Amino acid sequence: MRVAAALICLSAMAGCASRPGPDALSVVETQVPGTREHVILVASSRERDPRPGVFYNGERTPGLSFARVDMSVPPTHKPGMVEFPREKPNPATDMVVREAVYRDTPQEFTSDLKAELAQRPVGQRQVFIFVHGFNTLYSEALYRFTQMADDSKSTAVPVLFTWASRGGIQDYVYDTNSATAARDRLEETIRLAFDSGAEKVNILAHSMGNWVTVEALRQIQISGKPVPQEKIGNIVLASPDIDVDVFKSQLKRFNTPHKPFFVIVSRDDKALAFSDFIAGDKPRVGAYTDDKDLVALGAVVVDMTNVKSSDGFNHGKFAQLAAAAPEISSLLAQARKGGVAQGVPLPGLTGIHFAGMGQYLPTTTVAAAPPLAATAPTQ
Template identity: 55%
Template structure:
């Protein structure tokens, strides 16, 4: 990730703030490695997305540091030396938006993800969604190796306290709303952090939490139910993105002694009863071989999807415009979706709100 300064007409740049439990790495273009630091560190990076970027894809360089005309590349990178400086940097970005619209998008990556992979995936999501929120990446100490599942699981567990602290830092900033997207094993740290906030009773700023998207969550289904009992029915429903053909979660289930994973084997009606809106992407053809990153393919329809999920729940499908269709089956509520989203395709289920 050595910064590239070559001109690239038509490329788009996205500046991402970073909070991490990874160890600093002095090697050029590395910044952070997969070792656990023991202390929370901060950074800011600007990522360039190439002009001919395809939705849902990350155009990686065949050799570092890459060509900004064709590849995702880093333009600028710098450490932030303190929590105070992190919040000040965040506030400076938020102040670019009018009051009432100062939003943060917090992303927590999953298992088998090195620092660069988490950064570029988040840049892709920010770019494809057209989000105007200030992007903050929370990156925990994943080794970025398929064989280090247990290490990664322990790292995600260790990171939950620092993620809780990061949420408090963001809530104490000038942000009006914090929207959260977690992927895979990152969901374990995320739900645990939210649970810890609930247990502590320190709810200052908690009302700033908006949408919580749990994408391909690698969480034991029984553990998730237990967590939700402590959290209680969320003020706003969690969005849970699942896919029953997720091969990575099948491996996780084997490692976990055959226990179902939330992102692959869930009873969607039961999840809806817990206060979740379930987006089932089983019939969507994944861009990755393991069908574990399908959520990233929804980023390009995120504004429409967010509006529909927040505003489009109706008690019946009667009188629905021809440009929309109802999905959800014999549950208490229907969700109406524009044809563009249905073409994804996605099956969406919501319980009574």
């Protein structure tokens, strides 16, 4: 009965949030001045859906599927927000799909990735992989990623890894199993990114997507077939929906990481409170209160508890970091010079605090810092 009550409560909260309609991915060809275009490459363990405007549903497939999607962001876009298309999409005010095509083989996906990298100058040929979380429709993941790519002004090639979430509160167990089943597919995607010739590969995971991500990275670590350490960019784990004890055991496989993981936490995260309840009152990493414990495992903790959220769950605060990318890059540059105290606030974005920044890089390093994931401009 307690579980049912929690589900009803969360469903009511979710009902207040805006979600894309069933035809949110219908192609819009109308051109308007002032829009900004983004090419999103997709690797997916979802089932293809023949219905117009859907593209992928929430069912699982045993192998990877690929796609290329051209997105448009309106000139009226506000940082941190996703302007889903309405019944009559208007590219002057809505994010819209310009073109969407499936790719049938890993070779076609890699070809697209190499072509996008080749358009960047040497020194900026990075890949940014985003792994979404629980209760996420394909269209939601795509639009959220487009928002982050646009807000950050990143030059990295955006690659969306989308696993088979059904996009429903009641499907928590199904989504958990889908995330677990997607580990090998994400490992394959990460290896394709490294094989593309990218100078750096960065990863941002959200919520349950962290379970997929950390497991895939752990598999790579123990596989005997490592990826090039010098090409590993930043690994950002936002609101991780992972049992703290499980997370500790996972990180021990990495010994001392080549670079620390960035772990974004918020102690008022209502979605993680629900996960905590379902898991028998075991704390989730994304709401964990012991920064020193995580720092000792090789993490930099980014505490957003005091940041006002744009969603009712306080679960999507990470997306607001994209617009603060220049400030974050500046802070990381200071850390490389040994000039950042522990627990200091981030100027310009009220309420954020860092812990463990002193381990980011040796204090003798004075070169400019890489971005927090690829959400910051290359310096």
